[in-house]
Amino acid sequence: MSEEKVVRDDKVPLDSSTNDEVNQNAGHNLKHIALISTLGGLLFGVDTGVINGAIVYMATPQELNLSSSNEGLVTSGITLGAAFGAVLAGRLSDRIGRRRLLKYLSVLFFFCTLACAVAPNALLMIIFRALLGLAVGGASVIVPTYLSEISTPSIRGRLVTQNELMIVTGQLLAFIVNAILGNWFGHISHIWRYMIGFGMIPAVLLFFGMMIVPESPRWLVMVNKLDDALDALKRIRPREKDCKDEISQIQDTLNQESEIKQATFKDLTTPWIRRLVFIGIGLGVMQQFIGINIMMYYGTTILTQAGFAHNAALIANIGNGIVSVIATFIGMSIMNRVNRRSMLMSGIIGTTISLLLIVLISAFLSKSPLLPIYVVLCTMMFLGFFQGFISPLVWLLLSEIFPQNLRGLGMGVSTFFLWFANFLVGYFFPVLLSAVGMTWTFLIFVGFNILSFIFAYKCAPETRGKSLELIQMNSSTATLPGLNRKINNLIWVLTI
Numbered sequence: 001m002s003e004e005k006v007v008r009d010d011k012v013p014l015d016s017s018t019n020d021e022v023n024q025n026a027g028h029n030l031k032h033i034a035l036i037s038t039l040g041g042l043l044f045g046v047d048t049g050v051i052n053g054a055i056v057y058m059a060t061p062q063e064l065n066l067s068s069s070n071e072g073l074v075t076s077g078i079t080l081g082a083a084f085g086a087v088l089a090g091r092l093s094d095r096i097g098r099r100r101l102l103k104y105l106s107v108l109f110f111f112c113t114l115a116c117a118v119a120p121n122a123l124l125m126i127i128f129r130a131l132l133g134l135a136v137g138g139a140s141v142i143v144p145t146y147l148s149e150i151s152t153p154s155i156r157g158r159l160v161t162q163n164e165l166m167i168v169t170g171q172l173l174a175f176i177v178n179a180i181l182g183n184w185f186g187h188i189s190h191i192w193r194y195m196i197g198f199g200m201i202p203a204v205l206l207f208f209g210m211m212i213v214p215e216s217p218r219w220l221v222m223v224n225k226l227d228d229a230l231d232a233l234k235r236i237r238p239r240e241k242d243c244k245d246e247i248s249q250i251q252d253t254l255n256q257e258s259e260i261k262q263a264t265f266k267d268l269t270t271p272w273i274r275r276l277v278f279i280g281i282g283l284g285v286m287q288q289f290i291g292i293n294i295m296m297y298y299g300t301t302i303l304t305q306a307g308f309a310h311n312a313a314l315i316a317n318i319g320n321g322i323v324s325v326i327a328t329f330i331g332m333s334i335m336n337r338v339n340r341r342s343m344l345m346s347g348i349i350g351t352t353i354s355l356l357l358i359v360l361i362s363a364f365l366s367k368s369p370l371l372p373i374y375v376v377l378c379t380m381m382f383l384g385f386f387q388g389f390i391s392p393l394v395w396l397l398l399s400e401i402f403p404q405n406l407r408g409l410g411m412g413v414s415t416f417f418l419w420f421a422n423f424l425v426g427y428f429f430p431v432l433l434s435a436v437g438m439t440w441t442f443l444i445f446v447g448f449n450i451l452s453f454i455f456a457y458k459c460a461p462e463t464r465g466k467s468l469e470l471i472q473m474n475s476s477t478a479t480l481p482g483l484n485r486k487i488n489n490l491i492w493v494l495t496i
Helices: 003-008 016-037 039-049 051-058 068-096 098-118 122-150 156-185 191-197 200-209 217-222 226-234 240-258 265-269 271-289 292-306 310-334 340-364 371-401 404-459 469-475 485-494
Strands: none
Touching: 016 039, 016 122, 016 156, 016 200, 039 051, 039 068, 039 098, 039 122, 039 156, 039 200, 039 292, 051 068, 051 156, 051 191, 051 292, 051 310, 068 098, 068 122, 068 217, 068 292, 068 404, 098 122, 098 191, 098 200, 122 156, 122 217, 122 404, 156 191, 156 292, 156 310, 156 371, 217 226, 217 240, 226 240, 265 271, 271 292, 271 371, 271 404, 292 310, 292 371, 292 404, 310 371, 340 371, 340 404, 371 404
16 A cells, blocks of 8 residues: 555545555555464464474483473473563563564574474473473463554454464464374484474564564554554554544543553452452463363374374374364354353363263273274364363453453463463373373363363353443542442452
8 A cells, every 4th residue: 555545535535446445455454464463373383282293202212301290391391481471571562562572572482492493401491492481471462462452443353363363273283294294204203303493484484574564553652653653554544544543542542541550469459359360360270271281282192192103193183283273263253142151161061071081981992993083083072162162262351351450460460370370281291191091180180170160150250242341430530449349349240
C-alpha cells in the first residue's frame, strides 16, 4: 500500500475500487505481520516438541547416558527457564519494545538451540535447555501481547489464538522432522543433535522477519513516539484518519490506566484479589497436571513402551501432532458459542476417560498384539479433548478474569505457576515410569484429572457473555484495600 493513497483519504474521497484496494492491502499486511510474529509460537512448539523423539537417542550410553532423573531434567529444564522468562518478558518489553525483544529472543533461540545440539554432557544440556526456556517463556508472553496490540477489535481473538495454533503446528513439525531423521538415519547414534538443530531454522526466520515488521503502535505511544506510531499504523490500517483516531484512543486508554492503582503482592491480603489470583494459579496448575506434556514430551517413549518399534513410534507420534492441530482449529471455532465452564469440564471428562482407558488397556491387555494400536488411539483421544476443549480455554479465561489493575500481578503469578507445574510434570513422569511402570503412572494422572474436574466445577468462572468492566470501573475509583463490597460479590457471581 503506498503512503499516497493513505494521505489522500483526508483530502479527496476515494472511489469504491480504491477503497477496496486500500482495505485489501492493509489486511494482507496485517496477516503477514501476524504470521512473522507467530514464528515465536512456532519456535515454542518446535523446541518443546523436538525432545519427544530426540530423548531416546540422547539417553543412550554412547551419547549422554541419561538416568531417568536426568532425562526428566533435560526434558523439563526448558519449562523451568520458561517460568522465569515469562515473568521477566513483560517488564523488559515495556522498556525496549515488543519488536526489539522478539528480535533478541530469536538470537537467544538460535544460540541456545545450537548449544543444545553440540552439548557434550548431560549437565551442559540441562543448563542450555533451561536458558532456551527463557526464550520460550518470553515468546509465550510477548507474541500474544504484540498480536493484540496490532490487531483490530473485530479480529483480535482470532489473531491472538493463532499463536496457539502455531505452537501445536511447531510441535507437529518437530514430530515430522524426528520421524524423517529417525527412520532414515536412526542407525546414527548422534542423530538427535540434528533433530534439535532443526530449531535454528525458524529462529533465523524470526530474526530477519522482525526487521521488517513495525513496532507495536501502543508501545510507541507509551514512549511518546507518536510519529512512529502513526507510520506503523499506516501499514496495517486502511485510512490515515483511522490511524489518528486509534492513536487518540490509545492515549486516552493509557491516561486512564495511569490513574489506576496497580495491584502488588501486598494487595494479596485483600480477599477478592487473593481469590482471583488463586483461581488463576489453579487454572494454570490444573492445565498442566491434566497431563498434556506427558504426551507432547514423551509420546514416543509411551508408544515404545506400549510395544511399537522406535521407528514406528516416531511415525505414529505424527498422528498425535495432527490431532492436536485439528482439535485446536475446532476449539478456536466453538469457544465463543459454548459456555466456558461446560466446555472446560467436558474436556476434563474426556481426558480422564482417555487416561483411564490407557490404565485398563496396559493392565489387562499387556500381552495383546493390538496394545500399541489401542494406546495410540487413546493418546489421540486425550489430545483431541485437551487441545480442543481445555488448552485454549485456560489461556482465554486467564485473559478475561483479571481486571486492568490486577492483570499484571495476576497474569505474572498465574503464568509462573503454570510453567512450574509444567516443569514438575516433565521431570517426574520418566521417574515414575521407571519406578512404577506405565499402568500406575497413568493411574496417578487419572487422579490429577479428577482433582482438576473438582477444581473446575468449584472455582472456574463463567465469563462468556459477562462483562468484567464493572470490576475495572470500581477498581479505578477506589483504593485496592477498600474496594466496594459489590466487587467481591461479583467475583462470586462469576463462578455460579
